[in-house]
Amino acid sequence: MAAHLTESFTNPPGYTFPHHRLSRVLRNPNKTPLVLVACGSFSPVTYLHLRMFEMAKDHVRQNTDFEIVGGYLSPVSDMYKKPGLLSARHRVNMCTMGAEDSNTWLMVDSWEAFQSYQRTAIVLDHFDYEINTVLGGVHTEDGEHRNVRVMLLAGSDLIGTMSEPGVWAYSDLEHILGRYGCFIVERAGTAMDQATDALARWRSNIHLISQLIQNDVSSTKVRLFLRRGLSVRYLLPNSVVDYIEEHGLYQDEGANTSAHPSPDKGKEREREVTASGSKKEAVS
Numbered sequence: 001m002a003a004h005l006t007e008s009f010t011n012p013p014g015y016t017f018p019h020h021r022l023s024r025v026l027r028n029p030n031k032t033p034l035v036l037v038a039c040g041s042f043s044p045v046t047y048l049h050l051r052m053f054e055m056a057k058d059h060v061r062q063n064t065d066f067e068i069v070g071g072y073l074s075p076v077s078d079m080y081k082k083p084g085l086l087s088a089r090h091r092v093n094m095c096t097m098g099a100e101d102s103n104t105w106l107m108v109d110s111w112e113a114f115q116s117y118q119r120t121a122i123v124l125d126h127f128d129y130e131i132n133t134v135l136g137g138v139h140t141e142d143g144e145h146r147n148v149r150v151m152l153l154a155g156s157d158l159i160g161t162m163s164e165p166g167v168w169a170y171s172d173l174e175h176i177l178g179r180y181g182c183f184i185v186e187r188a189g190t191a192m193d194q195a196t197d198a199l200a201r202w203r204s205n206i207h208l209i210s211q212l213i214q215n216d217v218s219s220t221k222v223r224l225f226l227r228r229g230l231s232v233r234y235l236l237p238n239s240v241v242d243y244i245e246e247h248g249l250y251q252d253e254g255a256n257t258s259a260h261p262s263p264d265k266g267k268e269r270e271r272e273v274t275a276s277g278s279k280k281e282a283v284s
């Protein structure tokens with residue numbers, strides 16, 4: 001396998017890699033251990049973000065030779081400067097509440113949230129390093145060592161941006177889709193075939209998951225509802241709704257967001273995606 005893009009990873013102050021729910025024993029020795037990593041804003045985390053992991057779990061069990069040993073949400077850094085991006089502290093808190101309250105296998109990694117913007121290729125390298133190099137992977141019930149495969153979990157809108165010019169470096173795509181691979185959950189409004197056509201050379205590493213029950217909740221819509229004083233209960237975990245109310249979050253457009261916007265990769269990307277009309281959603 002190709003090397004990591006970087007040989008050294010800078011950790012935020014006081015950071016430790018969470019692995020309390022990582023299963024260290026592979027139940028079926030004929031399977032390949034797999035960790036799913038969802039990168040995103042999670043501003044705020046919704047039930048759809050959490051459902052993505054459950055959809056992937058069913059798909060993996062029914063269609064692949066992988067065995068999932070853990071799942072991570074990795075909220076993006078404040079430096080991503082996307083409109084509506086609440087501070088990393090709140091986003092990490094909400095993800096932790098949402099994920100830890102409602103299942104037994106998801107964890108939240110704050111490594112990218114609490115530092116400068118890190119490209120997704122580097123984030124996957126960080127997981128690979130922590131799980132396989134630092135922790136030493138997993139083992140079978142007979143004590144045989146196995147390296148864990150790390151893969152990206154994303155919606156089809158994100159994979160759609162991978163064929164838009166200027167958003168992803170080709171070498172990063174080669175790293176993400178060639179070395180690691182991904183599971184892509186269908187998202188209303190994005191044609192899956194169109195999204196993946198341009199990525200055909202990595203087809204064997206791209207696993208498509210259809211949404212059998214369509215769910216089109218998005219953080220953008222949730223933020224709009226909150227600004228208009230509408231209820232978002234049952235779109236997000238109750239603990240997250242309570243946290244938003246308690247801290248008065250998302251009341252004003254642009255309020256509570258990460259401070260001091262500056263031009264950077266993330267902002268450029270947002271402009272491009274908005275211009276292409278694939279990302280922004282209106283609630284009438």
Ligand SMILES: Nc1ncnc2c1ncn2[C@@H]1O[C@H](COP(=O)(O)OP(=O)(O)OP(=O)(O)O)[C@@H](O)[C@H]1O
Pocket residue numbers: 038039040041042043048049052084153154155156157158185186187188215216217218219220221279
């Ligand atoms: N309704 C959905 N269907 C499928 N995938 C989704 C859906 N909502 C979010 N995702 C995926 O979840 C991941 C995290 O996304 P992100 O936090 O940017 O959520 P979002 O709801 O799209 O946010 P925003 O509305 O602020 O752009 C991305 O890979 C995104 O494609």
Ligand SMILES: NC(=O)c1ccc[n+]([C@@H]2O[C@H](COP(=O)(O)O)[C@@H](O)[C@H]2O)c1
Pocket residue numbers: 039040041075076080082118119120121158161167168169172269
């Ligand atoms: N070049 C890159 O590595 C690259 C480009 C665009 C988005 N992303 C990632 O995709 C995730 C989701 O971004 P959006 O919330 O803008 O859809 C974020 O974690 C972001 O870092 C990475």
